[in-house]
Amino acid sequence: TSLFYFFLNVYIFFYILKLQCMEGHSGPTYESMQAVFDLKEFRPAVNLSNPTITNISFTLYAVLGVNEKTQILTTFLWLRLYWHHEFLMWDPDECDGVTRLSLPVKELWSPDIIIYEFVDDDVSQACPYVYVNHTGHIRWDRMLRLVSACNLEIFSFPFDVQNCTFTFGSYMVSPALTFKEMSGNSKRYLAASGEWELVALLGETSILRFGIDEWDIIKFWVVIRRRPVLYVVNLLIPSSFLMIIDILSFYLPPHSVDRASFKMTLILGYTVFLLIMNDLLPSTANGTPIIGIYFSVCLALMVISLLETVIITNVLHHNSMKYKEVPHWVKIVVLKHIARLICYRSPENLASPTKPDKDKPNNLNSETSTLVYISASCLPGLALPELQQICEYVGELRSHLRSLQKESELQDQWCHVGYVLDFLLFRIYVMLISCYALVIICMWCIWISQG
Template identity: 60%
Template sequence: MYKSAELQCSGSEAGPSYESLQTVFDRKPFRPTLNYSRPTSVNISFTIYAVLGVNEKSQILTTFLWLRMFWQHEFLTWTPAKCGAVEKISLPVEQIWTPDIIVYEFIDEDKSQRTPFVYVNHTGRVRYDKMLRVVSSCNLGIFHFPFDVQNCSLTFGSYMHTVRDVRLGLALPVEQILQNSLQYLETNGEWELVRIEGSPDILKFGIDEWDIITFWVVIRRRPVLYVVNLIIPSGFLMLIDIVSFFLPPHSTDRASFKMTLLLGYTVFLLIMNDLLPSTANGTPLIGIYFSVCLALLVLSLLETVIITHILHRGKLSGSVPGWVKSFVLGFLAQLICYKDKIDFSPPVLDLLPPDALSSGAERHLAFISQNLRMVREVLESKQQLQAQEEEWVQIGYVLDSLLYRLYLIFIGSYAIIIISVWCVWYNT
């Protein structure tokens, strides 16, 4: 039993004596208080030194932080005037009682370096600096990837001691914890620290209550890497697809070019698939963006197939139906202000009338006139077929121009929506 809570010092020794300290060391399993009805107050603060990684698939956040704890050890007090003016000493952390403060979200073994000593001043106030490599669970949302902001909680509390034994408090204001973390943050990688928020709370489990402090660490992804490697190349491929509409619709080069572009985009998605996060509870917006871009490339190729079919139909079918001609060449052409019209009126052959040729004196003139009439009929038939074919060609050009403008409107609207969603989320 302690007759006095104050440590004793020998006459010639600077600091508490070994014997008095050994008595304190023997009481390590017991909470250092003179009255067990009074809880021990533990004040904590921490500094985030690095954001080591975020695993979206496993929903894990890995950080490296320095935890600092203060508490009052009522048996480690002495009078500096009686102990050679010594006001502070360091003691082995294994030899004295330490609070069992843990991070509740911890899901892996702490592999960080252990701190072997604690500092104790003459008033009994103990300071314990502890390095932690925290592998914690976090509900990570990836919908707005790569412009996502993650809000992960770090809950500090005692593992066994309830509020009747250990009470927690803040050693520093939350704003100071944030400033220290921003000042000493060593990593300049994919993630940046935005803010830290914290508040004390009581954890209830059955009839017992534990004092806890929950900190919310808000980090934001630096999107430059993904913008350069994913979004910009995809935008270039879509731009090339838009430009390909300027190839002649009746040329087979357009279809082959679009098929090659579609194949290239598919290979691009396969190569960049490892950069995209994957979880079982959602799909990132950029994945939807890539899927829609791929669907647009397929629709672009389908549009080329339809226009090619219309352009070649004139060689296989007869004249254009009247309602098609009036709707496409009339209504749709005026709707899209299509003015590149072609004059299909066949040239008129200026031949002599049959009566004038047959009334000649010589018989061979009648024979020539008959042959010329046959040639004229053949030419008129070919010119009529050519005019019908050219009408189908003009219908194809009008439809191609209409579909191209609708394609541009859809791509423009889609791009504006995607960019707006990303910008609003990133700046919120």
Template identity: 40%
Template sequence: MTGVKKAGLIFICLSLLHGVFAALNCTSPTPEALFDAFEKELFPRKLLRPVKSFSEPLNITLKMTVVGILGVNEKAQSLTIFIWQVLEWDIAGLSWDEEECGTSRVSIPREKLWVPDVQITEFMDEDVSPRTPYVYLYNTGHVYDDKPVRVVSTCRLVIYTFPFDVQNCTLTFNSYLHFVGDIRMFPRTTVEEVLEESKQVLQTKGEWELVDIKAGSTTVMLQEGSYSDVTYYIILRRRPILYVVNLLIPSCFLITLDLFSFLLPPHSVDRSAFKMTLILGYTVFLLIMNDLLPVTGGSTPLMNVFFSISFALMVASLLETVFITNIQFSSSQYSPVPHWLRVLVLRYLAVIVCLPPIKKSNRITVCLQQPSRVSIIPSKDLENISSNIPPEKTPLDPVLDELRNLSRDLAAIHGQMDKHFQGSKTEQEWEMIGIVVDRLLFGLYIAFISVCFITIVCIWVWSNLGLQLGHTMK
């Protein structure tokens, strides 16, 4: 009995060392003979994980190649790409002789073998890619599974710098059910090889450009255990030329046109009608191009802020034009300028907009009012005055009366003309306030356009420079 037990133990150990499957025996080097061997030894065990023992993990290598970038949905925060997924693993103990069976590789229906349940964690929609019904099986027990996958995955999109944004989307490949003790995932190739091959086979030349691919191996801890996974980071960059040509350049043209409208004299040209036409044109432009702007609930792109501020400045310039026009024609009916407004605008803001102070007029005003009675009186009249005798009426008195009346009329005309051309002090102050406000808004327009231009150029350069530095660090 002891010898029988020893022989049984030796047989069991040899069986475990040899593997689950024994070497296949083919009666002839024909497909039919090999298929009969599969029917006898391989296909009945398709429900079991192909390892020697339950405690032994199955090593699976993964290779991923990006074939096409189908689109990015900012509203749904999703990425749609087309990839080739290659899985490889070994069936423990399975082998056959190439000469005896007639081949070293054969294609087998996928449903006839145990296939790992490798999925992408970030998937959002069903895979609708074409199904590949076969896998390759080699005479060493090595399985090669290559299939296309249409991936619709979640991706946290950051569109703050739209249209110069760079997105980093994650694809995590792991088993849907098996823990790390059952299945271990390993990348088959380096990320440099994956990126180079992806750029060679990439077919789409649309809005998005594949910039880089990075890889990392992480483990997600759960209560039941941990899962082995392979993570790829797909880095995409938007091609901004479409949005620069269709959005930024036309908007800058309209804003520049509104800027130069400040050079129109408001007292002789209907500036408000011109600005109203620009506002209507800008509104129609935004309505037409609204579909090109991304819509998300998380953040607002800088371009949307740029359009909003531009529209607000156009409306403010129209209101300012109405204010100045009203001052030009109705300032005589205004009450005196409040002290705080006079100090704020005429003393401080006027200095900011480089408006020179009003110089005092160098004109000499000749007073034509009736002067003191100084005239040449004959000596005879002087004698009469000195002797308290009333003087006799001379022929010069009617002429002097006419001159006095003429002097009063000229003084009245002079006062009216002075008031007409120079205006009162209140009118001058209100008109000065209108000029200061006009110059201030003109300066704000120039500052806004300059800041926007510098910001756009910096973001564009920084996005390209950051990617170049990333490649250099590699």
């Protein structure tokens, strides 16, 4: 009963009378303001059946951080709330023309605004005052450091676009500005920010029901896009330089230069580069960015390039030193079909690697016979055993020359096979690198066209 009479007295006082002003003083009196402060626990409505609607708008000032591993977005907002306080009304003519006051927010009733995506405490500077005009309308500007949960997609990093939601809820809430106006204000302030830029700020209002309770909610979609110049300069361009050097290393002659040592040095340098730049790459358990896949594939291609060099070196030296003939199927597949496929033109000294010179053994025999004949005619005093010994020496010399000739032919044949394989693997290597480079370039062009 006492509570009923209390509200009845408050109702009569604020319905019939307004805030009192003292003659000779500006603004309402302290006593009348204190009476309002004593009612801060109650909603400021003379008739409790009348709703107190809170109008809300915000401006996105900065994107402070994006943590892909924990899926958290940290932003800085300037939140502005409007509502009507029916107890804070006065007549400006009676109050020396005062139409606006600033009052401590802790002494007044304030609406309960909940952000559903909030996952951490607000550590921003609090704004202690609200601004009230003589009609009872209040404006409260809040600086808000919003740490919110967001489903971050990093597959297209550093050309990614993130879409995060901010959901504001209360019993009676509505937007103070249109979503287009809020988006324009946010773009104007966020344009000077560092890594991120605002693409769009969209929103809608709806009603959320919990049993018999109904909550008004305003859902905002904040679409931000990363500026990739930093990552292109620090990651893609150095990686591209190393890959170009690795491609040019194929022009080193494999039979006279230690190409394998050069490629191993490149792989070591690329590994150190990835370790240094690892902090710039996002990490998450949900997926791997395509740039990480690109670096892994580039490293794998470098390893494949080194293995290709090892194979070519083995073909050029190991098989020829063992005097192994080139298999017939290798001649058909490599020297005929693959060479024709890659438009390979053999050098003049390797023009006929598979066709042996059949006249050379006959030449050796004729030269040996001539040498024996000359020896017999010029040295008539020599006995037959001496002539036989000379013939044996000449036969050994001929065998040695034939072995050198055979070794030279085998080296030419295996060298021909090695060069054909080297040209084939080089073209495959360049094709794979070009495909990955085109993917990155296309993604960058799409990012620029969306801007």
